[in-house]
Amino acid sequence: MRVEFRGKAFEFDQRMRVKDLLEKLNLSPESTIVVRGEEVLTEDDWLEEDDEVKVISAISGGALLVQFRQRFLPKRSTDKL
C-alpha cells in the first residue's frame, strides 16, 4: 500500500491494521489520524495491499515531534521501518 505522510510517500507490501502502520511509523495513535480517500479509519481497520492512505498528525508541530521521537525516544516493540 501507498502511505502518504508529511509530504513523503512510503510503500508497504503486506496488509496490516492501522495500528500496525502507526507502530511502524513510530506514531502515537493518540495523536494521529489515518484517512483513505474521504474515509477516516480507526486503529482496528485493515489496510489492503492496493490501498492509498494518508497519515495526518493531529499535533501542531507534528513533524518536529517525529524527528524528536526518532532521535531521543526508544522505538516500540517490533518496530522496523
Place this chain on the structure above:
Amino acid sequence: MREHRLALCKDCYPKWFLRMTERTIKEWRMIMPDDRVLVAVSGGKDSLGLWFALSQLGYEADGLYLDLGISAGEYSLRSKQFAQQLADRIRRTLHVVSVSEEMGKPVPDLAFASNREPCSACGAVKRYLFNKFALEHGYTVIATGHNLDDEAATLMGNVMRWQVGYLARQSPVLPSRDGLLKRIKPFVRFTEKQVALFTILNRIPYIEQECPYSVGASSLFYKDLLNRIEERSPGTKWAFYSQFVEQIQPLLEEKFPEPGLRPCARCGMPTTAEICSVCRMKERANKPVLQLSDKSDSQGLTKT
C-alpha cells in the same frame, strides 16, 4: 469519548462534538447573551474548528487573523488563505491585522531585537494585539482554540517548575479586568485528535505545516509524554487537567492574586510595569542601529 472514537460514525461525531462544546461554554459561563465574540484565528485546525463550531452553535463570532510576517515556506500567506476560506463559508468577518504595520517589524525581527525566543515574543505580541483590537472594535470576549493537549502540556510544564503564578491563572475562562478582555477556551475538553477529526470531517482545509519557529518547543515533549501515558491509561490527560482546574487552580488563585495592572505610559494598554513589554520590544526593534544588523544578518543567511 473513547468508544465513540473507535466507532467513528461520520454523522454522529460532529453532532457529539458540538454538544460537548456547547456544554463546556455553558458550564464555564464562557459566553453571555450580550457578548460579542472575537476568535483568534491562526489558520490551523484548532482555531478554524472553533470558529466553525461557534457559528454552527449560533454564536455570531468574528475572526481576527494576525499576519505575523513569517515568510518561511509562505507560512503566513497560506495560513491566511485558509482562514479566509472559512470566513467565506460561514459568512462571518475575518479581520486581518499585520504585525509589521502595527509594530514596525515582523515577529521574527521583534524577537531577535529583544533577545527573546520567537515563540515567547510571538505569544506576547499576539495577546497584546488581540486584546487591543478587540477593545477598539467593541468585542467583549476573545476565544482561542486551545485544546486538552495544549492545556495539559502547559500544566505539566508549569508543575515541573512549580510556576505558581502561571498555575494560578491557568483556567478555561479568564474574566476581564483592568483593560484585559475576558478570554475563553471552549475546546479544553477535546484532545488534539478530536479537534482534528471535527475539522477534517467538516472538510475545513487548514494549515498542517507548523510555524517554522516552533522548533524544539518543550510543549511538544510534554504532549508526547502525556500521549504515552494516555496509551497505557486512557483518561489520564483529562483527569490531570480537569482535577487541576476544578480543585487546585481556585486555591492557587486565592493564595497568589494577580499583581495590579495600570495603563502603559506609551500605548495605554494594561501592564504591570511603567511601559508594557510589547512597547519595549517595539522600541528596541525599531532602533536604527538594530536595523543595520538585521540587514546584514539576513543577507548572511541567504548567502550561506
